[in-house]
Amino acid sequence: MAMKETEATGIIGWVDQRFPLLSLWKEHLSEYYAPKNFNFWYFFGSLALLVLVIQLVTGIFLVMHYKPDASLNAADLPGAFFSVEGYIMREVPWGDLIRNMHSTGASAFFIVVYLHMFRGLMYGSYRKPRELVWIFGCMIFLCLMAEAFFGYLLPWGQMSYWGAQVIVNLFSAIPLIGPDLSVWIRGDFVVGDATLNRFFSFHVIAIPLVLLGLVAAHIMALHEVGSNNPDGVEIKDKKDASGKPLDGIPFHPYYTVHDLVGVVGFLFLFSVVVFFAPEMGGYFQEANNFIPADPLKTPSHIAPVWYFTPYYSILRATTSSFIPWLWTFFAIAAVRVYLSAHSNQAMKRAVRGFVAVLFLAMGVPGIVLKMIGLKTLASFSIGGVAIFLGIDAKFWGVVLMGVSVLIFFGLPWLDQSPVKSIRYRPDWHKTVYGVFVAAFLILGYLGVKAPGVWGSLPYINLDTAQTVSQLCTLLYLGFFLLMPWWSKMGTFKPVPDRVTFAAH
């Protein structure tokens, strides 16, 4: 049988005749043309890949010595806790370094991914034809959050145990199936050995496999359409005689060597933390987690790790007093959709139905009646169903927390701006992005703190931190849900047809 012709010789040639080695090399590295105007924000993709590798390799070594066992040893310490703090950290050669790299890597992963997503937000990297790149990325984000959540239970400290207990209990708020669902997830009626072992399986193999597949899909989808750039200009629109984009440069060697600078810089900052401050003031390694898990002793303040706190804040902000405001906000957004539906009668009926169902399901009439003192009317029931009370605010908090993560998937369709990049949008759009970032950071900060940390508002008897969280929740949701309208408003600047680049 005639073998494929290859320019390569020796071993490489032998492989290339049996495996698409050279064509993969060309397609994805030496002849993958990327825009030449990448800036600082474009480091974070390669850094995310680096951190993934760091986590996988340190994880492999940790699993060699870790034992997922909740039962107590002879000294009354849970096996899992001892295997980390008593064995890996003290007796395994370099074990303390590997453990610190893994915990720092987890936080670093989220810093890198949040900045990577923000780049996408700023430059419209999720826009056509890159919607699928973005969707795979959002799925990676979800998997990352699940991976971090499952991994955090493994050291079996107080925060590990009680954080898992709180979050899994959230599922019990789902009507009808909730409590059974929670038992199914936990493997028991409370978080215990069954939970620890299955979370170990999810964290070590199930999610990493899915993550690897998604990362491959993410990069393949990207390479299929080509990268975006800070100007939002499509470089494939202007090609030279041989079909290469005029503003494109081969990824290898130009971006391999460019990304190396980013990698070394990242490793420097990473090493500062790993060697000098692995606890990072209690944010990367929480103090409470140095106490072995005790199912009988609830910590006074249970909070998730810092990277979950914006979403935890949104969950905490959703109280019954907030529900009427929330419903009003959704109703206003729905009115906007209704008005732009024009003659689409089906759409208009759907919007009306949605608003009505939400009104009853959120229990808005019941809450308002209670607030004005008509408690008996509020709990009026027909056939055992309290028609005005709807579903508990705890459930809506979980829904809202889910919506605020899942809404990222919708960005390619929510963004109706005529230009991709923030560089050519009206200047006031930058303020809108700034408000979104500020709301996200404030939610994150308040999520770390105990409730009531800012005292009461003057004159009105409302908790300041909770009210600010509620306002920031509306700003966060408004940024996305109202985007189809605000992204079109204003005077846009002319987009150049070639990228802006200064030789350096």
Added chain:
Amino acid sequence: MKKIFALLALVIPMLAFASGGDVHLDTAPERNTDLAGLQRGAKLFVNYCLNCHGASMVRYNRLKDIGLTEQQIKDNLLFTGDKVGDMMNVAMKTSDAKEWFGAKPPDLSLIARAKASEHGTGSDWVYTFLRSFYRDNSRPTGWNNALENAHNTAMPFALWELQGKDRGATVKTIKQLKDEKGNPAGFEETIEVFGKDGSLSKQVEKLKGDHHHEGKTVTLDKAEGGKLTAAEYDAAVGDLVGFMAWMADPGQNKRKQLGVWVLIFLALFWVIAWRLNAAYWKDIK
């Protein structure tokens, strides 16, 4: 006149602890590189703490890292028939501990990291804790602690010999009163004065005005009758806490030394990577 003078004499110097939001923790002294201090701390730990508390993640022979030889460890620090390669386990059974104290004394291997908070490091907490015990006859052990989150602790004061068993305190608790409807109705202050023998004299005072904060303030008196002076006791607790900080993170010094070399290498390599990048990119116009 004489009474006031006597009261003043007893009450100097005083340590004041505020409660609630402004918890004040004293700063634990540094013993990281002080091998002699760490060894003194090890001695105090084995003599005063290891009877009730375990440090079951620390091996006796790990103490070679603080400058002791195995023979020195065997001769001075091993008591209960443990071998030098064993963990520093406690002989007390959990069931006995629960019966005698109401709770099992926590394992101290990681205590200096576990007690960290926004008010200070874990070492700061333990340092302040061990110097805040005062006599209180209403407690089963006869001792109470001035730290807000250690109030009514079940722990007997193991270091009483060194500090001195005569120490009183004044506890001021401000509480908001509510009327039958549940509306705020002024503030009341309870002043409990514990004498140096633990006896209590109490008085309750209604406070004027509406601008008070709920909370508890404990003012400690000077300790008397101990083997060590106040300054010596503080230094000894500093050694003990330094040892506990070492136990919580024994690899700390090696880690930082290695870190310096890693950062130097990465800084140099960054310069090389930067210039390499510039060399390739000068072709790009």
